[in-house]
Amino acid sequence: MELLIDSAENIEKYACKIVLVPQFQDIFTASLSDSVRSMFKKRTNISEKDVISVETLNEFVFCVQTAWVTNDEERDELRKKVSQVFNACAQDYTETVILNLQSSQDIAYACIESFYLSSYMFTTYKSEKKAHTLSRIACVGFEANNLNRIQFISSAIFEARNCVNEPVSTLSSSVFAERIAALFQNTAARVCVHNKAWIQEQNMGGLLAVNKGSVDEPQFVHIEWNPNNSKEQALVLVGKGIVFDTGGLSIKSPSSYMETMKADMGGAAAVVGIMKALADINFPHLVHALIPITDNRLSGNAYAPGDVVSMRSGTTVEVLNTDAEGRMILADALDYAAEFNPKLVIDIATLTGAANAAVGEHAAVCMGTHAEYLQKLIQASMQVWEPLVEFPLWDMYEKLIISDIADIKNVGGPVAGAITAGKFLQKFVKYPWIHMDISGSAFLKTKSAYKGIGGTGFGIRTIMEFLKSWK
Structure with missing residues (x-):
């Protein structure tokens, strides 16, 4: 699976988007379509740990909140939540973009690491080799050396x-x-x-x-x-x-x-x-x-x-x-x-x-x-x-x-x-x-x-x- 750096102006071309934000209200600072923004505005009763997703005919967008992560064990709880997001994305999409808005590089690293590690499958001896569809992860707001390290x-x-x-x-x-x-x-x-x-x-x-x-x-x-x-x-x-x-x-x-x-x-x-x-x-x-x-x-x-x-x-x-x-x-x-x-x-x-x-x-x-x-x-x-x-x-x-x-x-x-x-x-x-x-x-x-x-x-x-x- 390819892991690459992209720029913010290109995020619209990705049908599947994962946005890392400190808190839910920060999602509205992202460059999202009017229909997606409207659907997010309708979401209520959101707790600080929730991963909020909306889906339109053309887009699947996840809002991953990160401000609640204050220690190592909570960071791993976040990794597990991101792994669930991978499972949702990997069934229907060939590429996705992960957009980091204001979250620390350490938090962003943990999220991308989990997403990438979740892609592993051992199918050598399966007659039907059912694999996920994702082949590319584009990252916006990340340091390139961190991505190389994750991949290696x-x-x-x-x-x-x-x-x-x-x-x-x-x-x-x-x-x-x-x-x-x-x-x-x-x-x-x-x-x-x-x-x-x-x-x-x-x-x-x-x-x-x-x-x-x-x-x-x-x-x-x-x-x-x-x-x-x-x-x-x-x-x-x-x-x-x-x-x-x-x-x-x-x-x-x-x-x-x-x-x-x-x-x-x-x-x-x-x-x-x-x-x-x-x-x-x-x-x-x-x-x-x-x-x-x-x-x-x-x-x-x-x-x-x-x-x-x-x-x-x-x-x-x-x-x-x-x-x-x-x-x-x-x-x-x-x-x-x-x-x-x-x-x-x-x-x-x-x-x-x-x-x-x-x-x-x-x-x-x-x-x-x-x-x-x-x-x-x-x-x-x-x-x-x-x-x-x-x-x-x-x-x-x-x-x-x-x-x-x-x-x-x-x-x-x-x-x-x-x-x-x-x-x-x-x-x-x-x-x-x-x-x-x-x-x-x-x-x-x-x-x-x-x-x-x-x-x-x-x-x-x-x-x-x-x-x-x-x-």
């Missing part, structure tokens, strides 16, 4: 959603790795797809153990973005790339828990999306992305409860639950991240059901070792309304993952599951680090406004907002 980030989110929505039958470990490499072919990013032999050379015991039950070999993808050949300390992003998770020999029960496990690479998809957006906006700083990829399946060769695995760091791990596989592959990647002199490492993973149980499907859990970066990330998450809730990394939780026969065990028991997973990962980091557990928010079973249904791309908007102030 939204496209990255769509790519992440596409990856998450693909079944494992068409997105195996190797296909996912190839898809990542192809995505960056025409950019200045450098992509290395490492095979099993390289993973063995690196002694990545966690990734190799999880992969033992698979018919597909593991992959390890490294994306480097360094447009200025900088020697600065790097930001490193790590994404969990489990393309399908049966739970292994600790099989998921009931089996319905497997229905959405194609989404267990939601963290990896988010990291890929972030890197693509950074390339598109020509981000001026050094960033590395590390993505360990495998599925977690059952076979006679699969790793088993009771196994002891030697990790890349030399740490030994007693496996008590093969369904705690995400932390096994992340641990090797986090240890490898130290090779890049990181200023900060952020991992993104659909890691624990405990995080989902705690904060639900529209938020995520975070924890980390650098208080200032962590608070900045939380603030960024609230601004885009992908809320992050900080969980503690108190030392008292460490005893829950101490093993009797190895250094640590891969689960900490029935309580504090999201925290003990974080404590496990902390054993493999020696640098400033933040962990994001997006277990509930990476995939939605029911449609939710501009987030859609299925893969969401959760985390991309948060990290992109966070990186606005990266130095």
Whole structure:
């Protein structure tokens, strides 16, 4: 869908118009036809949050009020209202104009972002590919650089959603790795797809153990973005790339828990999306992305409860639950991240059901070792309304993952599951680090406004907002 800047004198040519105003009476400052103005004048009993629409034979006009938006959560409520407007416009019109009258650029950004994100559809496997009719959004009263940013980030989110929505039958470990490499072919990013032999050379015991039950070999993808050949300390992003998770020999029960496990690479998809957006906006700083990829399946060769695995760091791990596989592959990647002199490492993973149980499907859990970066990330998450809730990394939780026969065990028991997973990962980091557990928010079973249904791309908007102030 094309997103472009137009001028006020051209708005009459658009049959579908969306006007952003602080309050309803401001609609009459817009250049609208006499018939539309007359119909708006007849509207009464209007509350400050209402979206008011009028329709004539030739026009469909929406008045979106914005003065009531005073905080981050209300801004997201506005996004949801704009998503409903998209649904109304997209059935009959090929183009629309969004006219910003006196609303702030931040408010306008949220509205256009929601409108654009609402256009996503995954129809690859539909016999009848019913798509919306909109192909062009013209914007009046907006800054061009904001529109470019919306388009780049939204496209990255769509790519992440596409990856998450693909079944494992068409997105195996190797296909996912190839898809990542192809995505960056025409950019200045450098992509290395490492095979099993390289993973063995690196002694990545966690990734190799999880992969033992698979018919597909593991992959390890490294994306480097360094447009200025900088020697600065790097930001490193790590994404969990489990393309399908049966739970292994600790099989998921009931089996319905497997229905959405194609989404267990939601963290990896988010990291890929972030890197693509950074390339598109020509981000001026050094960033590395590390993505360990495998599925977690059952076979006679699969790793088993009771196994002891030697990790890349030399740490030994007693496996008590093969369904705690995400932390096994992340641990090797986090240890490898130290090779890049990181200023900060952020991992993104659909890691624990405990995080989902705690904060639900529209938020995520975070924890980390650098208080200032962590608070900045939380603030960024609230601004885009992908809320992050900080969980503690108190030392008292460490005893829950101490093993009797190895250094640590891969689960900490029935309580504090999201925290003990974080404590496990902390054993493999020696640098400033933040962990994001997006277990509930990476995939939605029911449609939710501009987030859609299925893969969401959760985390991309948060990290992109966070990186606005990266130095």
